[in-house]
Amino acid sequence: MDQKRHIAIFTTASLPWLTGTAVNPLFRAAYLYKSGIRNVTLVIPWLSLKDQIVVYPNNITFDSPAEQEKYIRQWLEDRVGFASGFSIKFYPGKVLTSLTVCTFAIYTQNH
Numbered sequence: 001m002d003q004k005r006h007i008a009i010f011t012t013a014s015l016p017w018l019t020g021t022a023v024n025p026l027f028r029a030a031y032l033y034k035s036g037i038r039n040v041t042l043v044i045p046w047l048s049l050k051d052q053i054v055v056y057p058n059n060i061t062f063d064s065p066a067e068q069e070k071y072i073r074q075w076l077e078d079r080v081g082f083a084s085g086f087s088i089k090f091y092p093g094k095v096l097t098s099l100t101v102c103t104f105a106i107y108t109q110n111h
Contacts, residue, residue, distance in 0.1 A: 006041070015075055025044075042086060046068070
């Protein structure tokens with residue numbers, strides 16, 4: 001059987017939010033894809049503009065998932081030195097400013 005395994009990596013954060021939860025899965029997806037023996041999909045949250053403003057630094061926001069994907073791929077290529085062809089999919093995310101945690105929701109706590 002010569003079919004590649006398909007690996008889906010789900011995370012609750014994405015660039016430009018520079019947290020381990022955003023960066024580590026991104027690097028994992030890139031290097032698994034580069035190995036050539038796996039098809040890889042990175043699944044990340046798509047946040048509303050209101051939520052992007054809460055978590056993304058330096059007033060960085062995106063009008064579409066495609067625009068954010070382009071930003072992510074460029075950021076990654078600048079750091080790893082190769083273009084990666086893994087798939088990026090988005091799910092609807094939500095920033096919660098309370099301590100309540102919901103499945104596949106991003107949460108923050110204001111101090």
